Amino acid sequence: MSILHILETAFRGTIEEQDDTVIWTVHAMRKAGQEASVVLQGNIVGHAVRGQDASGLRFGDETQTNPVDLAGDMQKLIAAGVPVYVVGADASDRGIAAGDLIDGVEVIDRARVAALADAHDLVWHW
Amino acid sequence: MDVASVDDRKERARAARRVRARSAMVPSPTNPEEPVADYLLIASRDPFQTNDVPTYYDLARSLKERGNDVTVFLVQNGVLPARPSAASDLLTALADAGVQVLADEFSLRERGISTLASGVTSSPLDVVVDHLEAGTKTLWS
Amino acid sequence: MSDSKTLTFVLMDAPYENARTTTALRLMHIAAERGHTINVFAYEGAVYLPFAHQKAHPNPVHGKDADEEDHVLPREWVAEVMATAAKNGGSVDWINCGFCVDERGAHDAIDGVRRGGPPNLVEWVGASDSVLVIPTK
Numbered sequence: 001m002s003i004l005h006i007l008e009t010a011f012r013g014t015i016e017e018q019d020d021t022v023i024w025t026v027h028a029m030r031k032a033g034q035e036a037s038v039v040l041q042g043n044i045v046g047h048a049v050r051g052q053d054a055s056g057l058r059f060g061d062e063t064q065t066n067p068v069d070l071a072g073d074m075q076k077l078i079a080a081g082v083p084v085y086v087v088g089a090d091a092s093d094r095g096i097a098a099g100d101l102i103d104g105v106e107v108i109d110r111a112r113v114a115a116l117a118d119a120h121d122l123v124w125h126w
Numbered sequence: 127m128d129v130a131s132v133d134d135r136k137e138r139a140r141a142a143r144r145v146r147a148r149s150a151m152v153p154s155p156t157n158p159e160e161p162v163a164d165y166l167l168i169a170s171r172d173p174f175q176t177n178d179v180p181t182y183y184d185l186a187r188s189l190k191e192r193g194n195d196v197t198v199f200l201v202q203n204g205v206l207p208a209r210p211s212a213a214s215d216l217l218t219a220l221a222d223a224g225v226q227v228l229a230d231e232f233s234l235r236e237r238g239i240s241t242l243a244s245g246v247t248s249s250p251l252d253v254v255v256d257h258l259e260a261g262t263k264t265l266w267s
Numbered sequence: 268m269s270d271s272k273t274l275t276f277v278l279m280d281a282p283y284e285n286a287r288t289t290t291a292l293r294l295m296h297i298a299a300e301r302g303h304t305i306n307v308f309a310y311e312g313a314v315y316l317p318f319a320h321q322k323a324h325p326n327p328v329h330g331k332d333a334d335e336e337d338h339v340l341p342r343e344w345v346a347e348v349m350a351t352a353a354k355n356g357g358s359v360d361w362i363n364c365g366f367c368v369d370e371r372g373a374h375d376a377i378d379g380v381r382r383g384g385p386p387n388l389v390e391w392v393g394a395s396d397s398v399l400v401i402p403t404k
Contacts (some may be wrong), residue, residue, distance in 0.1 A: 001392060001393055003392070009402070009404050014313075017370075021279075021310070021311060022402070025310070025385055025388075028384070028386075029385045029388060029389050029392075031385075031390060032386040032389040050279070076285035079316070110344055122276075122398060
């Protein structure tokens, strides 16, 4: 049983959660044995960009000590055996060149998304 | 292709999926040329609000072009383009491409939409549960 | 009536913020009336759907007291879905994601809700006829 996760919502609650909660869930499910692949389309292609830095938030005496690392978490997911695909047209529309993306992601044409859907047992669209 | 043989092939594919669904940790299908599958794409958002919606409609079309049976079910603000307007052309084009386009009757009534764009049909929400019962690959956006 | 199926729903939205929670409950209610086995994995704000301390209030803008306003309390709708499923030979197994409960202090839920995590969802994926993820946006 394999799941294709199609993600598009970006930077949602990621500061407070210190994670992208969908990527976190995919990773947690992978650790529990669930086979999966991830497609990043729309704005969330930005989660695979190098050089993101969410550090430094402070409210009074409270400084956030463990800020989110979206690109790093994506690389950990890849290292855990989850293929991560980025829809190239959505990246280029947003001024993101292939060289701006982290290592390990595969840039694909949008048409490939339907083929990936057919190749998985379940398709979860986030 | 006659309807009976298509239905037989789809039922075998559904039965195969149910068997796979009950087995833990089976390998994913490696052949991308999977037998015909059924898809239900639930669209709860509208193209006036976000560009993600036309992309979702395009996915429905692509899945249909690959030989799948595809239904798009509009619910909540997703029914807004069902009211005839320039945006409803997107839905009519889907229907023309062979995608079944349904709109939740409650969501339509809630928004005072009584005349529907060509290719869109009002439907009870029960249809979604019908698909879930049948093991249709169901997505929500 | 259909044969009994196992349907799993994954929810993320808190109550009162958008229509997804209502549609999710509508779908579950249909499934409950059909006597299906319904699994609900609620995480993020959705752990507040069955929160025990939701309380009705009056509506002074419309001049209604609490009884007249009869405000929706999602925990009551959740309880009704559970009761409907049981009445029709089905069931509802509602899991609130434990970490999401902890972050939000949403520990007090109505009867029939238990704490869990992603391994439960993996188990349900393998055992369900369908899994519908209703994501927040």
